[in-house]
Amino acid sequence: MNFPENLRYTKTHEWISVQGAKAKVGVTEYAQKEISDVVFVELPKLGTAVQQAKTAAVVESVKAAFDIYAPVSGKITDANKALESNPGLINQSPYADGWLFELEVSNASELNSLLTAAQYLEAVEQAPKH
Amino acid sequence: MTMTLETEPSKLPLHEEHLLKGARMGDFGGWLVPLFYTSIMEEHTAVRTKAGLFDISHMGEFLVEGPGALSYLEKNLPRRITPVKFSQAIYMPLVNDQGGMVDDIIVYRMAEQKFLIIVNAGNIAKDFAWFNARVPRDVTVTDMSEDMGLLALQGPLSQTILLECFGAFYKDLRRFHYKDFEGGVIARTGYTGEDGYEIMIPKTKLKQVWDILFRVGEKHGLLPIGFGARDTLRLEAAMPLYGHELNDEITPLEAALEWAIDLTKHEFPGSTILKNQKLKGVQKKRIGLEMTERGIPRQSFEIQKNGKTIGSVTSGSFIPTTGKNIGMAYVKTAEAIAGNTIDVMIREKPVKAIVVSLPFYKRSQS
Numbered sequence: 160m161n162f163p164e165n166l167r168y169t170k171t172h173e174w175i176s177v178q179g180a181k182a183k184v185g186v187t188e189y190a191q192k193e194i195s196d197v198v199f200v201e202l203p204k205l206g207t208a209v210q211q212a213k214t215a216a217v218v219e220s221v222k223a224a225f226d227i228y229a230p231v232s233g234k235i236t237d238a239n240k241a242l243e244s245n246p247g248l249i250n251q252s253p254y255a256d257g258w259l260f261e262l263e264v265s266n267a268s269e270l271n272s273l274l275t276a277a278q279y280l281e282a283v284e285q286a287p288k289h
Numbered sequence: 290m291t292m293t294l295e296t297e298p299s300k301l302p303l304h305e306e307h308l309l310k311g312a313r314m315g316d317f318g319g320w321l322v323p324l325f326y327t328s329i330m331e332e333h334t335a336v337r338t339k340a341g342l343f344d345i346s347h348m349g350e351f352l353v354e355g356p357g358a359l360s361y362l363e364k365n366l367p368r369r370i371t372p373v374k375f376s377q378a379i380y381m382p383l384v385n386d387q388g389g390m391v392d393d394i395i396v397y398r399m400a401e402q403k404f405l406i407i408v409n410a411g412n413i414a415k416d417f418a419w420f421n422a423r424v425p426r427d428v429t430v431t432d433m434s435e436d437m438g439l440l441a442l443q444g445p446l447s448q449t450i451l452l453e454c455f456g457a458f459y460k461d462l463r464r465f466h467y468k469d470f471e472g473g474v475i476a477r478t479g480y481t482g483e484d485g486y487e488i489m490i491p492k493t494k495l496k497q498v499w500d501i502l503f504r505v506g507e508k509h510g511l512l513p514i515g516f517g518a519r520d521t522l523r524l525e526a527a528m529p530l531y532g533h534e535l536n537d538e539i540t541p542l543e544a545a546l547e548w549a550i551d552l553t554k555h556e557f558p559g560s561t562i563l564k565n566q567k568l569k570g571v572q573k574k575r576i577g578l579e580m581t582e583r584g585i586p587r588q589s590f591e592i593q594k595n596g597k598t599i600g601s602v603t604s605g606s607f608i609p610t611t612g613k614n615i616g617m618a619y620v621k622t623a624e625a626i627a628g629n630t631i632d633v634m635i636r637e638k639p640v641k642a643i644v645v646s647l648p649f650y651k652r653s654q655s
Binding site: 195199217219 | 328587607
């Protein structure tokens with residue numbers, strides 16, 4: 160499975176890509192496989208303040224809804240509206256076209272708590288197998 | 290994103306076959322079952338357009354036999370059993386003394402005084418106790434669940450595949466009828482809204498039958514189908530699922546299952562309460578709903594009308610073939626009118642839906 164080196168990860172399977180004060184967030188390849196076909200996405204509203212490790216978006220498969228947590232606290236500056244009509248982008252392109260939202264990082268020190276690609280890979284390998 | 294951890298569920302007899310076919314396994318009421326093999330989308334479509342094979346060996350089977358078997362069932366079940374012929378099966382709820390549903394079952398008449406009953410996996414212990422609490426001395430109820438396996442072949446091409454595998458002997462099998470097969474039966478029944486068969490056989494013969502169905506079925510597009518698509522298919526066909534639309538507190542009248550009970554027959558458990566409820570009318574009713582705004586209804590979501598609670602969702606899903614978000618629910622009888630606009634509370638927000646008549650899907654008759 161592909162976990163790009165330039166991203167940071169959470170144990171709850173979100174990725175974050177930091178560019179200056181802003182950061183894009185999505186779910187990992189492992190997560191999209193676990194969720195299976197994404198059929199519905201609920202995105203955060205622009206301007207919403209989100210807190211680290213609290214629900215910021217919801218991704219649903221045919222069978223279940225999954226909360227997506229904000230990897231760090233911040234204010235929502237953009238959301239990937241293309242997902243509303245084409246939620247399958249999350250399965251097809253979890254790290255690019257399937258991004259979920261962008262936020263302005265409010266506390267950069269929170270980034271230190273996130274996992275590197277290698278640490279995330281290790282966490283995934285310890286996860287229970289189906 | 291959070292994921293749930295699994296406990297130690299029971300394995301299906303064909304567990305290894307499911308893994309070979311690439312199944313994603315998951316928990317279903319204490320059983321480790323295939324959730325999907327390729328995707329729920331693809332599998333749902335296969336059953337609607339071609340054919341699919343389900344392993345539903347988790348289901349329970351009871352044998353009821355003895356000189357008093359007919360009168361015992363006649364006294365305790367909510368439909369007339371005497372007119373059921375030896376080659377026939379009949380669907381009904383199992384009703385408790387309060388008029389609630391213990392389970393929903395299919396009763397096969399095997400002989401004058403011999404019946405086979407298929408029950409839901411999650412209710413095996415409860416049903417077995419229910420039957421035994423009422424059983425007279427000249428009748429025995431045997432739980433065969435450990436020995437029997439069950440496959441469901443469903444979809445418009447299921448007859449073609451079945452006949453090619455097992456011969457023209459099964460050609461004139463009518464809906465809710467069965468014929469003997471390899472120490473078990475093949476019945477023209479199912480839980481998908483499509484034409485199809487359920488094949489009940491000893492577990493020892495399960496793999497052989499599974500293999501031949503795929504060997505022959507492959508060229509017809511037969512796919513293995515997981516429990517994900519089983520749920521979207523039965524939901525679309527508006528078939529109730531125990532633990533969702535049915536439980537010990539809900540009556541058959543509320544569940545729109547009046548067609549599956551017979552209030553004109555002599556007493557059976559709960560019959561007085563049901564007759565009374567029929568006279569007075571039910572307070573709540575099972576309905577179908579279709580979302581008109583963005584959102585997927587899920588079990589236990591509240592339903593409101595003008596800010597007031599009127600009921601709750603029992604099942605809901607995105608439907609692969611239509612792209613619609615639909616559900617079943619119980620709402621107050623006064624609100625259970627097709628076309629009524631209601632709000633489903635999704636993550637504390639009202640999302641609009643309309644009440645629609647059931648089923649959502651009906652196959653075209655061939």
